[in-house]
Amino acid sequence: xAEQPVWWQRLTSPGGVPLPLSVQxxxxxxxxxxxxxxxxxxxxxxxxxxxAASIPAAAALGAPTAVTAVLGALVAVLAGxxxxxxxxxxxIRASATLVAMQREAVVWSAGAAPYDxxxxxxxxxxxxxxxxxxxxxxxAEQRTVRRSEPEQQPVS
Numbered sequence: 001x002a003e004q005p006v007w008w009q010r011l012t013s014p015g016g017v018p019l020p021l022s023v024q025x026x027x028x029x030x031x032x033x034x035x036x037x038x039x040x041x042x043x044x045x046x047x048x049x050x051x052a053a054s055i056p057a058a059a060a061l062g063a064p065t066a067v068t069a070v071l072g073a074l075v076a077v078l079a080g081x082x083x084x085x086x087x088x089x090x091x092i093r094a095s096a097t098l099v100a101m102q103r104e105a106v107v108w109s110a111g112a113a114p115y116d117x118x119x120x121x122x123x124x125x126x127x128x129x130x131x132x133x134x135x136x137x138x139x140a141e142q143r144t145v146r147r148s149e150p151e152q153q154p155v156s
Contacts, residue, residue, distance in 0.1 A: 006031065008102060013120060014111035020121050023105060023128050030098040037091035044087060048078040089142065097135040101128050 008027055011019045055071045082088075108115040108124045115123060 008105050011105055011109040013109060013115075017121060019105060019109075020125050022125055023101070026128055026132060027098070027101055027105065030094055030101060033094045034091060034098055037087045037094055040085070041087035041091050044078060044082055044085075048075060048082070051075050051078065086142075090139075093135060093138055093142075097131055100131050104128055104131070 006027075008019065009024060051071055052075045055068055055075070058068050058071060104124060104127050108120060111120070114127075117123070
């Protein structure tokens with residue numbers, strides 16, 4: 001079964017020019033990324049909650065200490081994965097970029113400034129690529145800041 005076109009794939013400029021292919025590719029990639037990150041975030045959070053809740057339940061039901069220890073270790077692994085992958089943060093960042101790109105495409109299709117000039121398609125591509133570059137910089141900065149922050153010691 002063929003996929004239905006997404007609304008932005010049907011956008012055209014006031015002169016009937018279709019949305020530039022590079023912009024369509026970026027919008028498609030970010031749409032898929034937002035979906036992946038949302039699913040990964042909810043899955044990781046949900047599994048963590050279920051496994052964490054199973055620890056006291058297992059202990060109350062008289063499970064061997066090894067079972068509760070493994071469940072506890074699994075929670076630690078899931079928490080580590082959450083910190084390593086950060087799907088929630090990636091989801092928010094990608095969503096914001098996607099919405100900004102969609103806005104640019106809609107403004108372009110309406111022929112509003114800055115897309116009311118001869119170079120409208122070129123300006124659109126430049127603006128979309130600027131959004132992608134900014135998001136990529138945010139991702140890199142987030143990774144750098146988190147890794148360079150000193151570990152905080154608990155207050156006693």
